[in-house]
Amino acid sequence: MxxxxxxxxxxxxxxxxxxxxxxxxxxxxxxxxxxxxxxxxxxxxxxxxxxxxxxxxxxxxxxDREAVASAVLEENVRQIEEAAAAEDADLPRILGVLTWHLTESAAFIGLLHADEADGPSSVPPYAQALSERVERALRAHLPDGHRLAAADDDLMIAVAMVSGAVTGPTREQRERRARAAWRLLGAEVGPVRPFAR
Structure with a gap:
């Protein structure tokens, strides 16, 4: 035709x-x-x-399914890095972006719970690399003497603790629990939202 x-x-x-x-x-x-x-x-x-x-x-x-989850994780980490590189970056603002991703992304929570306790082979290499990027972005803005910097792994243990507290059927409940967990850890959190370019 x-x-x-x-x-x-x-x-x-x-x-x-x-x-x-x-x-x-x-x-x-x-x-x-x-x-x-x-x-x-x-x-x-x-x-x-x-x-x-x-x-x-x-x-x-x-x-495949892993490629989709990996892309979501990469986007989350990229936004956290962009928030850390912003001209007005400070720890509360970056924690706000991180907390938004914790409340929005089950895949991201899984990444941050990646633990080498079961051996290094239990953590996929891409997940370990993304977790390290999150840590670098946060650590760059951690003030000297901050309680989350007392030991080398305190910062990411705190992130894992907060991500473990992010439960609830609604985003508002998850955000409220995440803010409460950060407060208990003595960390101020800025606005909980994705990073806007």
Missing amino acids: TQHSVPGEQRPANEGRKAAARNRAALVAAARDVYSEYGLDAPLSAIARRAGVGQGVLYRHFP
Whole structure:
């Protein structure tokens, strides 16, 4: 069948890479939401539906479940690093961004609970690398003498403790519990929100 153009009709532009980048960003945002609501075992089809794309698009970007979770984690860590690199960065603001990710992302909580107690092979290398990046971003703004700097691992133990406290069926409940945990640890938390570029 031959298609003829109709006078005045414009063909939609092929957005190529722009559409691919937009679809990937939508999939990462959708995965964060779906994981927050249903946990890491949520069906990938739910993520594709939430992003408004077909499963084929999801699989073009992410070959498997681990790749999707890894992309969410990478985005979370990138935002924390950007918050730490901002001109007005300070520990409370960075903790606010970190806390937002803790309340929004089940995958992120799992990363921060990664523990080498069961042996180094129990922690996936990408998770260990992301956890170290979070620690560097926070440590760069930790004031001298801060109680979270008393020992080398105190900072990440505190983060793991707060992430363990982030429970509850609503985001508001999770945020309230996270703020309470930081308060008990003597850490001030700024506005709980994602980092805005």
